[in-house]
Amino acid sequence: MSREILEKIDYLVGSADIIESMPDLPLKVPFADDVKKYLSDVSKVLMKDSRSKQHSDVITFAFWIRKASIAQLEDRYAFEDKNFHLGRGIAFHIAPSNVPVNFAYSLVSGLLTGNANIVRVPSKDFPQVEIIADAIRVTLERYKEMKPYIALIRYEHNKDVNDELSLIADTRIIWGGDRTIEEVRKSSLPPRSTEITFADRYSIALIDSDAYMEIEDKMGVAFDFYNDTYFSDQNACTSPRVVIWTGDKKEEAKEIFWNKLYEVVKEKYLFQDIQGVNKLTSALLSASMESEPSSSVDDSMNKYGAHVEEHDDNLMIRVSVKKIDSTLMNYMDNCGFFFEYDCRNIMELKVLCNDKKCQTIGMLGNAKMLEPLVRSGIKGVDRVVSIGHTMDFDFLWDGYQLIQALTRVVCFNLAGE
DSSP states (O other): HHHHTTTSSSSSSSSHHHHHGGOOOOOOOTTTTHHHHHHHHHHHHHHHHHGGGGHHHHHHHHHHHHHHHHHHHHHHHOSSSSEEEOOEEEEEEOOSSSSSTTHHHHHHHHTTTTTTTEOOOOOOOHHHHHHHHHHHHHTTTTGGGGGGEEEHHHHHHHHHHHHHHTOOOOOEEEEEEEEHHHHTTSSSOOTTTTTEEEEOOOEEEEHHHHHHHHOHHHHHHHHHHHHHTTTGOOOOOOOSSEEEEEOOHHHHHHHHHHHHHHHHHHOOOOOHHHHHHHHHHHHHHHHHHOOOOOOOOHHHHHHOOOOOOOSSSSSSSSEEEOOOGGGGGGGOOSSSEEEEEOOSSSSGHHHHTTTTTEEEEEEEEEEEEHHHHHHHHSSSSOOEEEETTTTTOOSEEEEHHHHHHHHEEOOOTTTTT
């Protein structure tokens, strides 16, 4: 291992010495007692930190690692066979650059499955990263035995560093999307090592207008949808890009839903000029999608019959379309840019949900309506969750069972037993 390369890294938690020692560490069992106690205390530190209160995603993470939450995870995912389960060894995590707290969930997944963890945090200076890294580091002073299992690092794109860390990795977890996966895969893994990749994905919302109209707390729905979308500027793969309406009260429900959401956005959203410029450009492009084909307008854009809904400003851009398919996502944007579609038969969504890039359906209504669609054999959609919970992390993610993917099984199969 090259010390010179390791010293090119900025260490938020851990050191070059820690990384050099990781190949000799003993593996832990999943949900080891010392790991659970350590994470519970990290949660307490975060809850007491006054900075955390300014960031709901930090508070959500702190709740996720508290003692009761980890106990629930263990009840759901603990192995019940007669085999012995251990971590795979060293887990090298590459967190996405645009979701501040993802690195922490990835780290916890590695710790609870018994691994030593090297986590590359976002290069952008998010305050959430600093808050969580501080809590992890402070708590380690009371858990000396955990120190060798955690390194939080930051470095600019550097193949030499990727090479060095990949060569000692027993598993590599890449969260950064297609381009990051392509770049990191230029660095070889050892033959026995495994890899988990989280590619570029998109998500949709499905709202039954009849069910929506029966809800008394419609402002609560608006806050939930805001958290799914505007909170991350729709940068998260779980953030809905298309709102699908079903039921008989679509027009009435739309008017109330979008007006309520707009009230929340005006109150909570920090709008930047560049976001307005980007959304305006996308809106103009969408407007061209409804025009007649010409030499300057791509035929593939005209097929959607797109219409940009009128609004006082561009805090929210709604583009209604008469047709949906996976190529519609070529025109998606962030920061409150939504396509909208009226659905008459749930099977109309197959052209969208059969795309492997389609990840999550955030739903308001009876999920049973989706059964014919799922049973049709769609290749996309890994999660169906309630609106307001699309960003909730779980060990079952993107179709991966992380508890299994990050552990190794020692099979006990003795004759007569």
